[in-house]
Amino acid sequence: MSPLIHLSNNWISLVGVVLVTTTTVLWLFLLPVTLKGETENPYLGMVAFLTIPGPFFGGLMLIPLGMWLKRRREGHTGIYPPEFPTLTWSNPELRKLVYFIGATTVVNVVIGSQVAYSAVNYMDSVSFCGKTCHTVMEPEFTAYQDSPHSRVECVKCHIGPGAGWFVKSKLSGTRQLLAVTFKTYPRPIPTPVHNLRPARETCEACHWPQKYGEDRVRVINKFADDEANSLTKTVLLMKIGGGNHGIGIHGTHLGPGVTIRYAASDEQRQNIPWVEYNGPGRQTLYATADAKPNGGGAPREMDCMDCHNRPSHSYDLPDRGMDKAMAAGLISNTLPFAKKKAVEILKGNYPTRDEAAQKIPAAFLKYYQDTYPGIYAQRQAEITASAKQVLAVWNRNIFPEMKVAWGAYPINIGHTDYPGCFRCHDGGHNAKDGKSISQDCNACHNLLAMDEAAPKILTDLGVVESKTK
Template structure:
């Protein structure tokens, strides 16, 4: 069989065109096999190697298969002889002689056809599997997806594949994603994409279809106790605590309550957004028990203002940064203090770290170097002795602060602090206050409820103790009414 296939390849390589096709087919097959073996052994993991393996080599393989018959066709026309005559010249009588299972040449063609289909099928399956990996999504187009990849790896959904939210299940979703991906490839090739990538992504799958595969609306969350620690910009980096009893509740029809009241089917909420980012809301409508909708209009805007988008409120209207969460500088530093990555006994570390990462740097390398120079210079000036005594702690702090900058700031994509607002809560961005504000009123002039205790009970706010308001009021305490 080996000799038969060798004779067949020599026979069809009738001119330089066919020889080129045979060379492309055999070379790409061998290289694909080698790269696939190394990938299975874990020796090759780079996304660009995957592109070469699953896109490059199969494409060359197909190109070679197409070139071979073109070369044969040209050979036939140049010689002026029939295909039968040329086959008789290229192959011996034994290979052309008929037998019960077909001529040897026909069997060879059939075997090679099956082999080619098998190779292409295996390559296609591996290609689809590779293109569904987070590594491909995040690193194949690194200049564009670098910010998303950095935040994905440090997110609550880091164990969830990108395609599970961005593509979905079924052939229809796969085809749609490939069509959309074709335009993305064109955009990357010719640099037609926006910087930063605009959000929200309007062609994202419906939130209920995506989120509710894991997060069931019927689950009653009740109340959640949450303590936020903010460190002061003093010498001791003093912690202050804010503790909230969050009334998360449930979206289940029978017990819809709390924050998740908004997603109960019987409480359908819809709104009209003026801007593309869904931050300026013109009106809100809430479904009533009798099936009608009660409307609230934003009196800050002319009622004739055109609506950019009308939506039924769903998960991502509040959880808009469920995975690709960009931090704000102060909260990012506070988080590292709470995680023990930054040491409070380094004087004024919070203040100086914040000053270092919020400067405007022309590029990433300048930013990383600027952070090092700023912190090193401060501690050297503050106390020359501290550089020698706490050099290890200072170097560690510099690395942590640089990692905060590296994670959140991407000059090449114009991603900086605040480029992507987070609508969970309302501490730093509009969030809940997009709708729950004094300007959103009904026909009677009553505004949408916006009392603090509607969504959370405040047990402490910027206090020395996490549960300060549960203790008796101290004489002369300014916030005694909060207890």
């Protein structure tokens, strides 16, 4: 033993010892959290299982390397001792080594426990998921902040509780880290997410089936393309109801004993030629005229995500984005043709965020300077403020670095901007007996008013200032 103690007293080996003890201590602190699945974050596992072994084995190799170098050096110069004292506490080299390891371990335990604790907390946080890979996550993070789920942590939907999916996502987390490091990730990030945890285990932790189920009134504001940006309202009574009674939108697809399977012919699940309904007491197969038997592809069981595919990351088309901004009073609706002009400008091509920041407000201002110089002179501040908000609509929905352009991520609720419900409810999906999946305008909603300036129903209900879509 004695020669080993002597040889290990060199800087290279000691650095190796520090690396080995530090990583071991860190790993021991992280081990219980990652094994018990107390944290739901894949990246933490990545640190534990991917980054720690590197320095650990590196340190392990430095120790003999330092010893070998020292042996060679001392052999050459002849200082290598021919004999060694016995290994007792009075041996200064042994004492030095023991003190050194003891001191580094104490320091490591103190620092390691703090680091491990904050790492666990930090990696579960929204800011870690949303901001660490800033460019990659920017579109989702931006939309998320503006969604009904802006207070729900990313990991609640993307990983959920328990160890099983934690390990699965840990594996894909590792792959993603490599993709980001080497910039091999696809742009835009493809949707749907194929290995997303089934909704039953994520969404239903908060929206349990016995709970959802009341119908609700939806008011949608639209501003026209005319000079006055005329505002009209559509009022729908959404028949969400009866989740547990097999009726309404939720009940017919997800009620007790109901499963619907479908096959899509494209990656984004926008073309659905084949649908199989399994309900209490009957099975019905619906298909389009050109559908292959069994749909051709692997069937998928319908869940929340097939309708609510953008609960947290939804992007508007220019028209809808403008309607929302005008309804919120951010863009003046008293400027002539503001809606029409802004939509035109938004649809332009701006390869970078900087270019958009220059050109979009400038184009809006120029329109009023050229076409309505009188109004421009009088209301310059209002026009400038609106111009900034037109840019904000663009910034909220377009991400050139990630190639997220208008319409990159279809929304499956509805049927006006994207196929949505009409992927199946288009009247073209027929059963053998000629029955088709309903396209009845009153099956999903009662159309209480459609594009009316002042719907009577809203006055009757006493709705004064309605929330917009």
